[in-house]
Amino acid sequence: MTSRGQMALDLPGIDDGPDLASYRWILANISGGKDSMAMLDELVRQADAAGVLRDRIVCVHADLGRAEWEGTRELAAEHAAAYGLRFEVVARTGFDLVDRIAERGMFPDASNRWCTSDFKRNPVLRLMTALVREAEKTGHLGRVRILNVMGLRADESPARRKLRAFSHDGALTCPCQDCLLRRAALESAERRGVPCPKHRKPGHGASNTLRHVDTWHPVHSWSTADVWAAVARSGLRPHPAYADGMPRLSCSFCVLASRPALVRAAQLRPGLAAEYAAIEEKTGHRFKCDLSMAEIIAEAEASPAVTAITNWQG
Incomplete structure (x- = not known):
């Protein structure tokens, strides 16, 4: 530290x-x-x-x-x-x-x-x-x-x-000196017909x-x-989802979340999980390419409630 x-x-x-x-x-x-x-x-x-x-x-x-x-x-x-x-x-x-x-x-x-x-x-x-x-x-x-x-x-x-x-x-329309230099680098690369390195391009x-x-x-x-220590010092009230085991307060069902986090979310919000499953069935598009919401719901129903999910991404 x-x-x-x-x-x-x-x-x-x-x-x-x-x-x-x-x-x-x-x-x-x-x-x-x-x-x-x-x-x-x-x-x-x-x-x-x-x-x-x-x-x-x-x-x-x-x-x-x-x-x-x-x-x-x-x-x-x-x-x-x-x-x-x-x-x-x-x-x-x-x-x-x-x-x-x-x-x-x-x-x-x-x-x-x-x-x-x-x-x-x-x-x-x-x-x-x-x-x-x-x-x-x-x-x-x-x-x-x-x-x-x-x-x-x-x-x-x-x-x-x-x-x-x-x-x-920065952006193409930004008139600051840095963006002007980046725009000049992009224009120069385009005139020469070569790619402009990503780190030299103006942003969007x-x-x-x-x-x-x-x-x-x-x-x-x-x-x-460090974050939780700052929260404790601040006196601000955390969302109840943390006490229910969720490690982050993203969307209830985030496509970047780990399988355990999604299963726990389905236990906490079964109605929303069912909405996502219905969208899957109607569109034929899975929630994640390797994991459907239907599978998440099935695992949530078969699993005991977990008080803490340690890994968010997965």
Whole structure:
């Protein structure tokens, strides 16, 4: 452990973090889960230390509908209120996630996580647009600086381990110097008819001519024990799903979850499991290529209740 309560890991982008006072808006993405609880507490602690007024911090919850654990939206609102922070809810227009799966006739998977882009990222981008307009109405001139803060951690998955703790969310339309250089590199490669290395390309992120967006994961290198210690210090109320054995508060049935976690979820939410099984039967598309919801339900009915699931991914 380091002096800042973080694991001493060889992680990309570990630094002192952003200058919080330089942002017009600090957007805290809160899910109601333990990692977002720890993130929110750490963010508020650092913002207070930097003299940032709390009215510049906006908590946002991406509502997935009945795919979420019951009471998640209300719990996220409770967490924001505990710090006196503004709370916004965003959602995809139209169907919730369960109905959208039925409409598409297919479940998300690890290589095609359209659930994240459609139900989280894009609705949050719309909120960023609204916040830019709100700043402009108060007389803000120039691009609006937004810090997008999330509770992603390195030890959750190999993909999250590769994330930088602090980075610019660049894009083709972003006029900052870094994005201009990246765009020039892409154009040069295209003129020469050669591939542009991925690390040199401009991104497809949230920044544009009206807003400069950076992304920060303040608990990126924290361990699970660090997170629970922060939750205990914060006094925030965890979701009951943790006491029921779930290791994470993702969707009740996440396609990235391990078999034991899915079986336990089916024991806790048999009605929703039955909805997913009905979608499988109607569409002919399995919940996971190697595991159907029908199999999960059968195992849940035949297995005793488990008080703690240790592995999330599987």
